Amino acid sequence: MTEYLPVILPLVWAAILAVGVFIYVLLDGFDLGLGVLFPFAPNHRCRDAMMNSVAPYWDGNETWLVLGGGGLLAAFPLAYSLLLPALYLPLILMLAGLILRGVAFEFRYKADTSRWMWDWAFAGGSTLAALMQGGAVGAFIQGFEVKDNAYAGGPFDWLTPFVLVTAVALVSGYVLLACGWMIMKGDEELRDWAYKVGRYAIVAVGAFIVIFSLWTPLMHEDIAARWFTLGNIVMLSPVPILTALSVVGVWYALEQRWKHVPFLLSVVIFLLCYTGLAVSLFPFIIPPDVTIWDAAAAPESQLFMLYGAIPLVPIILGYTAYSYYSMWHVKDHGYH
Known part of the structure; x- marks a missing residue:
């Protein structure tokens, strides 16, 4: 059994980090989206309601960001040492935005x-953090220049047209999540506004999905081969088909003024896009050359950390779920 640990443990830790990052994107995504929309709310009372709706949760949501960063350092130290110099500027700006929003x-x-x-600090911090997260995702997809297990590029290599479009795309996704959240949590006035904004957001999200479905394979021959070889087209076809159906479903749910479906289907869209990204890049943790096995810590270190992660991750999931359950119907949290 021990001879398989160097193969199995990096997969286990990659799954843990992937789940943690996805949960962070969903949970912090809708409250960052609220911040992006904050200056455009119909009136001051609606802005109070928007802030109150996320007040019990926003700081706890960022627990998953800490888990992702700490887990990456511990389980894949080479990846951590390559990502930080490559993305130093967007990560610093993201943290500055999160700090400004919290203050x-x-x-x-x-x-x-x-x-x-x-009000403007909250909106500006949220928008900056969301843009920089999208920029980091775009830079990750386009890949990094690595030589002798060290980052060999410059501090602004990440700043490309593809990255800029990715940043705006993620913001539009966060806005869509925020609209779904406001529809579930807001009063009639706020819901009416969210239904209207949500229609623009889903059109933007759908357009960006098409753009990246074409642009990403053109950037990477390996990704094009993975998606467009005959056998893989059939095997992977459920991902784009379900994504298209989910986009149409969100539009229909907004038109029918359903309360919970727009948010739930928006989550499905994020999940499907995340799955598509994983299919495109696996097993590379630093595209296009460094795999999860290349970047993994020693099996003994990963196994030791796994003993702590096994109880810790369910505990974090439990208190996150309990906080949402216990505070769901509380309307006024004092942020007004």
Whole structure:
């Protein structure tokens, strides 16, 4: 059994990190989307309602970001050492945006004459963090220049047209999640506005999905071969088909003014796009050359950390689920 550990453990840790990152994208995605939409809300009362709807959850959502970063360092130290210099600027700007948003949460509640300033700080921090997350995803997809297990590119190699479009695409996805959230949690006025904005968001998301479905294979021959060889077309066809059906389903749910379906189908769209990304890039953790096995820590280290992760991850899942369950029907959390 022990001779298989170097093969199995990197797969286990890749799955743990993939789940953690996906949960973070969903949970922090809708409250970042709320921040992006914040200045455009119909009135001050709606802005209060938007902030109150995420007040019990927003800081807990970022637990998954910490888990992803810490897990990457511990389980795949080579990947961590390559990603940080390659994405130093977008990651620093993302953290600055998250800090600004967190400060705005607290200061806006206590401010009076300067509340307008913290409104813009909340919106600006959220938008900056969302854009930089999208930029990091785009840079990851396009790949990094690696030589002798070290990053060999420059500090701005990540900044390309593909990355800029990816950044805007992720923001549009976050806005769609935020609209679904407001439809579930808002009053009638806020829901009416969210239904309207959600229609624009789903059109943008659908357009970006088509763009990246064509652009990404053109950038990487390996990805094109993986998706467009005859056998794989049949085997992988459920992913694009279900994605298209989900996009249409969100539009229909918004038109029918359903309450929970737009958010749930938006989650499905994210899951399918995430699955498509995994199919395109696996087994590379640093595209286009470094696999999860190349970047993995020693099997003894990964096994030791797994003993801690086995109880820890369910605990985090449990308290996250309980916080949403216990605070779901509480309307006023004091952020107004």
